Amino acid sequence: MNEEASETLDKTIIYINSDDVNLFDANTFTFSVDLLEPIRDVVYIKIMKSEIIVNPTSTINGNTITDTDPIFVTLNNYKRISTVISGNNTKFFDQININLSEKFPSMVLPNTFIAFKNESSSSYNSGDPNLFILNPMESNLKKLNFALYDKNNVIVNKNDIKRFNTALCVYHTRRKISRT
Numbered sequence: 001m002n003e004e005a006s007e008t009l010d011k012t013i014i015y016i017n018s019d020d021v022n023l024f025d026a027n028t029f030t031f032s033v034d035l036l037e038p039i040r041d042v043v044y045i046k047i048m049k050s051e052i053i054v055n056p057t058s059t060i061n062g063n064t065i066t067d068t069d070p071i072f073v074t075l076n077n078y079k080r081i082s083t084v085i086s087g088n089n090t091k092f093f094d095q096i097n098i099n100l101s102e103k104f105p106s107m108v109l110p111n112t113f114i115a116f117k118n119e120s121s122s123s124y125n126s127g128d129p130n131l132f133i134l135n136p137m138e139s140n141l142k143k144l145n146f147a148l149y150d151k152n153n154v155i156v157n158k159n160d161i162k163r164f165n166t167a168l169c170v171y172h173t174r175r176k177i178s179r180t
Helices: 003-008
Strands: 009-017 030-054 069-075 081-085 088-092 094-098 114-119 131-149 163-173
Touching (some): 030 069, 069 163, 081 094
Antiparallel strands (some): 030 114, 069 094
């Protein structure tokens, strides 16, 4: 973190394991997390880790998993990644690629659960592509809403992914501006 930012920002690390959340719907990977206490005056959110644990020989939403299939992650209404799916522009907060060839250079092992992840550090750099700038800042962050989508922009069936984990670094101003 640069000197000026370290004097004005605090960091809060939030770790979420989908085994410990309440799903909106028992059949889909959509859920929310109520924060223990609100975080005021949030200016940046950085993905430190997003991870899915999946059986690579199974299917996601009825489609066979193929090398480099993406899983897209939405978080609240924050949009950091733009892509085109079936001719439509759409935006997500994060993307995890299922890179089978990296884990299994010759053959995918059946009945094995493997983690596929996207990782970065918690260090601050305004040019970091894993850093989302909130403009305007979020005055009172109380809840995080997540959904996982497949390569066809369909919410992932809960039974198709064993677990989703994420670690977020939330940067917020040291001197609180809002009091809502």
